[in-house]
Amino acid sequence: MGIALGISITVCFLTGLISHWIQHPPTWFYWPANPVWLYRVTQGAHVISGVIAIPLLLVKLWSVYPKLFGRPLIGNPVRMLERGSIALLVGSVIFQLVTGLFNTAQFYPWKFFFTTTHYAMAYVAAGALAIHLAVKLPIVRTASSRPLAERPEPVASQPDEAYAETVKTTAAGKGAESSGGLSRRAVLGTAGLAAVVAGLAVAGQTIPFLRWVSVLSPRSGEGPQGVPINRTAADAGVGDRARDPGYRLMVTAGGRKREFTRADLAALPQTEAVLPIACVEGWSASARWSGVRLRDLLTAVGEFHSGDVRFESLEPGGLYRTSALPSRHAVDASTLVALRLNGEDLTVDHGYPCRLIAPNRPGVLQTKWLSTIEVLS
Ligand SMILES: Nc1nc2c(c(=O)[nH]1)N[C@H]1C(S)=C(S)[C@@H](COP(=O)(O)O)O[C@H]1N2
Ligand SMILES: [Mo]
Numbered sequence: 001m002g003i004a005l006g007i008s009i010t011v012c013f014l015t016g017l018i019s020h021w022i023q024h025p026p027t028w029f030y031w032p033a034n035p036v037w038l039y040r041v042t043q044g045a046h047v048i049s050g051v052i053a054i055p056l057l058l059v060k061l062w063s064v065y066p067k068l069f070g071r072p073l074i075g076n077p078v079r080m081l082e083r084g085s086i087a088l089l090v091g092s093v094i095f096q097l098v099t100g101l102f103n104t105a106q107f108y109p110w111k112f113f114f115t116t117t118h119y120a121m122a123y124v125a126a127g128a129l130a131i132h133l134a135v136k137l138p139i140v141r142t143a144s145s146r147p148l149a150e151r152p153e154p155v156a157s158q159p160d161e162a163y164a165e166t167v168k169t170t171a172a173g174k175g176a177e178s179s180g181g182l183s184r185r186a187v188l189g190t191a192g193l194a195a196v197v198a199g200l201a202v203a204g205q206t207i208p209f210l211r212w213v214s215v216l217s218p219r220s221g222e223g224p225q226g227v228p229i230n231r232t233a234a235d236a237g238v239g240d241r242a243r244d245p246g247y248r249l250m251v252t253a254g255g256r257k258r259e260f261t262r263a264d265l266a267a268l269p270q271t272e273a274v275l276p277i278a279c280v281e282g283w284s285a286s287a288r289w290s291g292v293r294l295r296d297l298l299t300a301v302g303e304f305h306s307g308d309v310r311f312e313s314l315e316p317g318g319l320y321r322t323s324a325l326p327s328r329h330a331v332d333a334s335t336l337v338a339l340r341l342n343g344e345d346l347t348v349d350h351g352y353p354c355r356l357i358a359p360n361r362p363g364v365l366q367t368k369w370l371s372t373i374e375v376l377s
Helices: 002-023 038-068 077-104 114-143 160-169 184-203 208-213 239-243 262-267 294-301
Strands: 249-253 256-260 271-278 284-293 309-313 322-325 336-341 355-357 370-375
Touching: 002 038, 002 077, 002 114, 002 184, 038 077, 038 184, 038 271, 038 284, 077 114, 249 294, 256 262, 256 294, 262 336, 271 355, 284 294, 294 336, 294 370
Parallel strands: 249 370
Antiparallel strands: 249 256, 271 284, 284 336, 309 322, 309 370, 336 355
């Protein structure tokens, strides 16, 4: 149980770090523009591994439950340290899994800002897990060195060291009696099944052919033009401005400025690209976009060879009204100022009059309802 849980938490932690670094890139961080689907995979794995960890954690806690309240509660300094790290581990992992799950449903019954808190707490959980693994390594090694059927049942009140000793000294073929009516095999089997069911319940929001089993997916590919909507034009307060015939896109490049109407944009050479929207909340959907290549648009304004690019939305407020695109993605041939989606003009909820779509990026950085584009030197 511990090993399965350890693997799912590690996958979840690492894919979470990747997502954080893409959104807040440290100078040393390298994230490519290709393959275009990589973030879709890492963020899908983040949410699926987190959901799988929930039943595994419940079974693991159930199996050690009496120990958590063992006596003495405090004890000597070493015991205090061990119990302290377990309390921190259990608390932080429960916190991460619960807040993460709620975030996939965009349900925030708390006052703190999800992203920052979830990120900070990840280090607490990972640190506590590392300490816990270091302490338990001898037991893990002894317990996993024999086939399942040959192992004796752990006795809940038995100290770990004594259990490890029993495992070592029990003769082969002797063990496998059950405790409390449930064999180890049955517990592991049930936990494994629960984990698979939980994983399948969310996997369909990113893996199309699993859609029909995904009862837990908040957005399984439903939405206008075949793509879910994360924030509607009405929610963002842009409806009128987006439909305004006086709309202009202001583009700054190479020290020059130029305004474009939507008709101007449509008159420029159009490019098609198949790219996914991959939301940090775990859902993703691939789609066929068409519009003006970003590098062509910038070159139409002024000189542009490379450089980070900043995007601003018509949206008056909100956390996601601007985004920055690193140079590597800005020069990529499939990065578009999109006008059309799956063969139709963008609906206003998908970003009409135009939106950014770039390869291998989190959805949150694919700014809708563009108002300005500016090359940062
Ligand atoms: N201006 C603006 N752009 C935005 C957002 C937003 O809130 N405001 N949400 C982002 C998020 S979180 C996602 S996942 C994608 C989803 O695009 P869609 O609604 O067209 O599917 O848009 C992104 N672009
Ligand atoms: Mo998103």
